[in-house]
Amino acid sequence: MTDALSPAIEAVVARAAAAAPAVAAVEPVVRARALVAVADALEADRDRLVGIAMRETGLTEARLNGEVARTAVQLRLFADTVAEGAHLDARIDPADDAFALGARPDIRRVHVPLGPVINFAASNFPFAFSVMGGDSAAIIAAGCPLIVKAHPGHPELSDATAEVAADALSAAGMPDGTFQLIHGREEGVAVLRDPRIAAGAFTGSIPAGRFLADIAASRPSPIPFFGELGSVNPVFVTAAAVAERADALAAGFLASVSGSAGQLCTKPGVVFIPEGSALPDAVRAAADGSAEHRLLNPGIARAFEERRDAALAVNGIRPVVDGALRFDSEGQGWALPTVLAIPLQAFRAARETLTEEVFGPFSILVEVPEDTDLAALVPEFFEGNLSGTVHLGAEEADGGTANAADLRALVEALARQVGRVLFDGWPTGVAVTPAQQHGGPWPATTNDSSTSVGTAAISRFLRPVAFQNAPAALLPLPLRDDNPLGVPQAVSPTGASQHWGSLARG
Amino acid sequence: MTDALSPAIEAVVARAAAAAPAVAAVEPVVRARALVAVADALEADRDRLVGIAMRETGLTEARLNGEVARTAVQLRLFADTVAEGAHLDARIDPADDAFALGARPDIRRVHVPLGPVINFAASNFPFAFSVMGGDSAAIIAAGCPLIVKAHPGHPELSDATAEVAADALSAAGMPDGTFQLIHGREEGVAVLRDPRIAAGAFTGSIPAGRFLADIAASRPSPIPFFGELGSVNPVFVTAAAVAERADALAAGFLASVSGSAGQLCTKPGVVFIPEGSALPDAVRAAADGSAEHRLLNPGIARAFEERRDAALAVNGIRPVVDGALRFDSEGQGWALPTVLAIPLQAFRAARETLTEEVFGPFSILVEVPEDTDLAALVPEFFEGNLSGTVHLGAEEADGGTANAADLRALVEALARQVGRVLFDGWPTGVAVTPAQQHGGPWPATTNDSSTSVGTAAISRFLRPVAFQNAPAALLPLPLRDDNPLGVPQAVSPTGASQHWGSLARG
Known part of the structure; x- marks a missing residue:
């Protein structure tokens, strides 16, 4: 069972849970523009933010300036990902009386957001893997309310980044509860245990990642936990x-x-x-x-x-x-x-x-x-x-x-x-691109089905749902025949054009 | 740590582990034809197999004949999936000097098999969710060695099916160790705990699924576990x-x-x-x-x-x-x-x-x-x-x-x-199609990132790997420019054609 939350943390979780349907329902183009707005706002405030970061982390100005640029590009890449819609993996199997096992119904499948996600920020990338880093961008892009647990190594920067991001998201029309920041290890663990939380993300050490992954897996209702942990990189x-x-x-x-x-x-x-x-x-x-x-x-x-x-x-x-x-x-x-x-x-x-x-x-x-x-x-x-x-x-x-x-x-x-x-290169410097894979079997990650860098990372916070014989008026937009969002749709062949093993027979 | 395995079970796991590189390396068309061969062999032996199944399960002849047909179609659908290659999600980001964060390397990403998988067969579908059922078809299609733990409700049918399948796989050129059958609850658990096993699949009750999922998650090296459990289906x-x-x-x-x-x-x-x-x-x-x-x-x-x-x-x-x-x-x-x-x-x-x-x-x-x-x-x-x-x-x-x-x-x-x-339909009778989704949040499944029915199920047994600046001679075939397997490749734009938030800006 879950422990009682402190009133402050209970309010955060309740707000995220209440926001989930509204965040999921935000039009993709609005969600995409909100991510771009966060990128623009972080760049506009770069000097101030980098000054705080230098003091809190000891990283150099050049490195931190580069990291802000990377963070902004990440947000913009996820904006494009959302606007394009390939991550929805929309599939349409039209009804087919000639199906090999008898008539089959119309079945359409799309990816939907998981619900509220907690992201545990990293120490070593105070921008790119922290409050508005890659995981956060992927979570908001997916349409999930985001709770970030700040890393204690840069608390002031976390608060400052959160304020910039919250203002930008709100001004761009994202619902109340889209994004919240919390501090404290116990508070983060309490949120992860809460039954209203649908997934966790983490970047950090193997022991801390294992500790959190075990909590996620042993809940009364287990949830996915995407931890990017340690590596020797031979x-x-x-x-x-x-x-x-x-x-x-x-x-x-x-x-x-x-x-x-x-x-x-x-x-x-x-x-x-x-x-x-x-x-x-x-x-x-x-x-x-x-x-x-x-x-x-x-x-x-x-x-x-x-x-x-x-x-x-x-x-x-x-x-x-x-x-x-x-x-x-x-x-x-x-x-x-x-x-x-x-x-x-x-x-x-x-x-x-x-x-x-x-x-x-x-x-x-x-x-x-x-x-x-x-x-x-x-x-x-x-x-x-x-x-x-x-x-x-x-x-x-x-x-x-x-x-x-x-x-x-x-x-x-x-x-x-x-x-x-x-x-013929060196592994540091992980390009943020559609084909990037930043993952690996345990203990490189707690879940190797996706990546923590690159636009494929959005899939971690989505799950598939199928609709069978749905009236057009009740279908999600990405699955409608008139395709009002213009997303890629994979339509299966029907009747005589289906092969059932013929590709394999050659 | 793992308990010592019995000599018989140790031999099974060792054989699967040794087979993993060879099974992964089998040409897709050979793997696909092997799946078709299993389908053909099951249908050729249908009368005998259904007779055993009727005696062991009490299900009717009509139902069981239909289930064999469904099982064969599943195998053939996965054969086509393998031959087509879309499940590999091949992505190519060409090197790009004009990338927003400075020159980026050539990065290419493809899905590779996880390694040996244990599949715990179900009682209620002695063909379609058992020895050569959907999970087994997906595991072999993905290129993973398969160990099936037979359901005790139909042991004789399990052995008979395994013999038919093993012969067909072997005759079709699949490596030794591609498929093995074991009996016994303790034996299944011991295999699931073994560090050489890369994933588990299961269809059955919520308590049994939770028991096994907890084992998979609490191993020294945790592994994914795809259990399809109970449901009320409102x-x-x-x-x-x-x-x-x-x-x-x-x-x-x-x-x-x-x-x-x-x-x-x-x-x-x-x-x-x-x-x-x-x-x-x-x-x-x-x-x-x-x-x-x-x-x-x-x-x-x-x-x-x-x-x-x-x-x-x-x-x-x-x-x-x-x-x-x-x-x-x-x-x-x-x-x-x-x-x-x-x-x-x-x-x-x-x-x-x-x-x-x-x-x-x-x-x-x-x-x-x-x-x-x-x-x-x-x-x-x-x-x-x-x-x-x-x-x-x-x-x-x-x-x-x-x-x-x-x-x-x-x-x-x-x-x-x-x-x-x-x-306007009823939920029983789950069509096997590309858009099907047979899953759902806990406790419908232990892992809701994919499906247990339909061709998308293959993704459960794959993981992404990226290759950076790889010489052509050392690239996996699906990632080569000359695309010898003819798989779908998503090639990213470079230079001025890349938009970085422009889709979102509208």
């Missing part, structure tokens, strides 16, 4: 790639490890390199002059220190880039990037310590003997991951080298365990 | 509908309640009718000469007896069709349909007893005063349901009557809580 670099471009690889690697002080879920945490290659030296050289960066908060800094110290104590490991961590008088941690190297056998012996995510500017180069079966390393060392990366030589990419079958096996092994397989 | 009949066609409504209702001895998850369990209408009398008249049918097994018969007795004891309830239940010398239950009637206020007082599913030939007519807010009854009495039905008068269907807004509100209320909204 990288494989071939000897040919190192021979062709060691310096470029080293520079790209260091930028990916140290950008945003390594506090990105797609940071490359373990890189398999050829034994005896020039890459460690190139990385050491590239690290000269690295700047110190503040970590997001003292808790993250202390966890970073603990994990880094544990790695440094492993048998056979050696520093390539020494790195450093110091705490200032306010308890904030400041870090220089740390890169360690270790032979494969020693890595294997210390796998429990070294295959856990280290959140911060830290990575490990694992030196692999020449005849190692790279594909076998993937399931040996990793569970689900957000990404897996392969750096190839030019001829290897063309598929004509002697190791082509091994490389294909490696790619296939990665595709079985990660959400995104990259070639 | 029906609303307007005064105009009764006035126009009471006898036809009564006949259709009784056929839907008593077909397959009422042992269907879409049986209409509660029907709201106008107070004082002619429908109860018409139902009583239509029930004359109803035939007695055997229930599936003694356990179902005893549960039916208990629920029926509890309903009969409710204050204010009265029999419209008396019905009966007797046990034969082998302990099998034989039933005649029971229909009860009760005023809305008395139904409200006994809601806990009367809103639970009664599995068998049983239904309740709830007599509703004229000015009742029908839409409000839906959330008052029901959680998620597989279906909700509305019977309208001819003018009501045209939307021009004085109660048009009330009827629209009723339909919207149903759409918020059910998977399928029907008009």
